[in-house]
Amino acid sequence: MPSSRHALPRFSLNWAIAALLMVLYGPLLLHWVDGWLNKSISIQHEYFSHGLIGLPFAAYIAWTKRQTWQQLPNQCHPLGIGLVVVASLMYLTRLTDWMNLSLPIMLAGLCLCLKSTAGLRLQAISLILVALATPTQLPYLIEPYILPLQRFIAAVAGFLLTQVGVNVTVEQIYLYVNDQTVEVAPHCAGLKMLFTSLYVAIMLAYWTGIYTSRLRMGLFFGGTVLISVVGNIIRNALLSYFHGMGHTGAFVWLHESWGGDLYSALMLLSLIVLLRLIRQWIPETLSLTMQTPSSV
């Protein structure tokens, strides 16, 4: 007579774990999405709004790898248990920042518990995408250190405006046009757009497979940072111009309304263009292959 233990099909354990994860993190994820869509939580939360496309993308990638995942041997790495325990403790604090951070740690711990390091390596890109989309207070901690970037952007934007013939003075991070002041604040310094651009760059690099070539990756990410900074300089120059010349409507359009969204979309489109150029013109590696006489 078969014992009831063997009658329990193995896949129901997996589904039970998945269901519990939904119970634990479902409302939290809905809270994140609500905050991103309605901008209702905080500015720090907004920094991670790329999660709206990043999290489904990560889930999709993990789903496409499920055959390979099932073929991996079932091994438990002890670190996985440690990570699951740490994530549970963080979740128990019931403080939002710690609960948020417990999600990537829990997922990484589960990968290690079920399939050991091979499983972790298989799901690495999904875990990275989830971890980088998890709202934390990291932008707040970074803010004091980006003062040099703000000053640089203010200086170059001021320089551009003087080239166009506008009377502008630059003090530290303030642009004075016609006695109107525009402050290059940390968010206006494009820190959020820089994070989003780098995140989208990671998604694009994985999707097109250029992550195998270090040369292409380096150029792509360097180019992303450059595009983000240049785009932000232009945006701040335009904002100072609109504010100084009294075009309040145009200023509000670019600063708060759909003008800002258009600017972000253009910047992300230019990333795609950059990627196409790199794939077309940049070789995978710079190493030369020697042609020995016998191989002619």
Added chain:
Amino acid sequence: MTPTPHPSSPKPPVLALSDRWVKRGILLVLATLAVLAIAPAYWTGQWPWVTSPQVEHIDRLQPLREAGLEIPGWSLEGHQVITINKQEWGLNEYTALDPAAPVQQIALLLHPQPWHSNQPQVEWVDLIGAQNWQIDSRQRLTLNDGTNGARVKANFFRGQSDRQAFAVLQWYTWPSGGHPSPGRWFWVNQRSQLATHTLTPWVAVTLLLPIPPLEDITTYQPLTTNLGALIHQQVVDVMTPKS
């Protein structure tokens, strides 16, 4: 002779547990977690991120901006509320009661956090921008607050504008200490959230000593250190309720 095989990459440590037991263990941990942490929220509808920690006694912070602050050994000459970069600061002006003091008049700017969710951010940049100062001679001073047993760090520098020069002392004050960088407050705040589920209140303090232009500020260091400790003491007294 068999060639020695290349050493392969070290195999990861493996626990000799069957897959089913691992999954049952995970199930147990997650189920316990769900029951302890989130099941009450499903029942009552009060999610943990809605009932987030608050600052206790936040109403005690408002008088620091709205009313003048008394400092022993100095007479409060005037108080007003000024706006710097859309934030409100309390400006207090004092005259020394001791005629032998190196500086006879000082000014104190106080900015308590407006609401629970505000974190210290750009207060120092706001001040420098509003006053259009040139900054030099930066130092980090330690103020010893004997009564509260707190060691407070503060930024000390000279700010010069076209019209005036000041020796400036700046830091963020909280009940158990002080530091000029918001990062330090952040970690103290994390600790208070984990321990007592409350936020750590903070007040941005700036002490201004008018000095002759281009004067070396190290001569004012002892006075500033004492004054800073006194001010910290007074502010913390206002922030915390007496038992």
